[in-house]
Amino acid sequence: xxxxxxxxxxxxxxxxxxxxxxxxxxxxxxxxxxxxxxxxxxxxxxxxxxxxxxxxxxxxxxxxxxxxxxxxxxxxxxxxxxxxxxxxxxxxxxxxxxxxxxxxxxxxxxxxxxxxxxxxxxxxxxxxxxxxxxxxxxxxxxxxxxxxxxxxxxxxxxxxxxxxxxxxxxxxxx
Numbered sequence: 001x002x003x004x005x006x007x008x009x010x011x012x013x014x015x016x017x018x019x020x021x022x023x024x025x026x027x028x029x030x031x032x033x034x035x036x037x038x039x040x041x042x043x044x045x046x047x048x049x050x051x052x053x054x055x056x057x058x059x060x061x062x063x064x065x066x067x068x069x070x071x072x073x074x075x076x077x078x079x080x081x082x083x084x085x086x087x088x089x090x091x092x093x094x095x096x097x098x099x100x101x102x103x104x105x106x107x108x109x110x111x112x113x114x115x116x117x118x119x120x121x122x123x124x125x126x127x128x129x130x131x132x133x134x135x136x137x138x139x140x141x142x143x144x145x146x147x148x149x150x151x152x153x154x155x156x157x158x159x160x161x162x163x164x165x166x167x168x169x170x171x172x173x174x
Contacts, residue, residue, distance in 0.1 A: 069149060086130055086145040089174050106132045113162040127159045146173040
């Protein structure tokens with residue numbers, strides 16, 4: 001069968017049974033028989049090594065992919081924050097609470113924004129605010145720790161408009 005080609009299925013059958021495939025006519029893309037069989041058997045023998053190599057980043061603690069905006073998660077006071085900036089805003093707000101300027105600070109508050117023009121009946125848009133504060137005069141303020149890049153995000157801008165329209169709350173970027 002020198003010079004003929006095999007399909008992937010024919011090669012699999014050969015590996016399972018050890019019998020050569022039957023000749024087929026047609027314009028099917030096939031592997032070259034003898035040379036390909038040797039190469040594939042060699043690859044099959046080293047496949048487990050390649051699998052181990054591909055897992056090395058996970059073994060050495062590099063399993064976390066780079067984040068979309070380059071932010072690094074941080075833990076402050078036992079609370080995990082998505083970015084250093086968000087953690088700094090939290091610490092600043094807690095100082096204001098201790099000073100008596102704010103009554104309370106809430107984190108990760110969900111606001112229901114209802115369905116949108118393309119949403120199904122099951123889908124509801126929601127906005128998760130980084131911080132919601134209540135000051136001495138019982139005024140509510142929604143704060144979001146945003147970078148310059150994320151302030152221009154189309155989805156965020158749409159949710160910001162919906163928050164103002166539905167809840168009457170303006171999101172303040174810090």
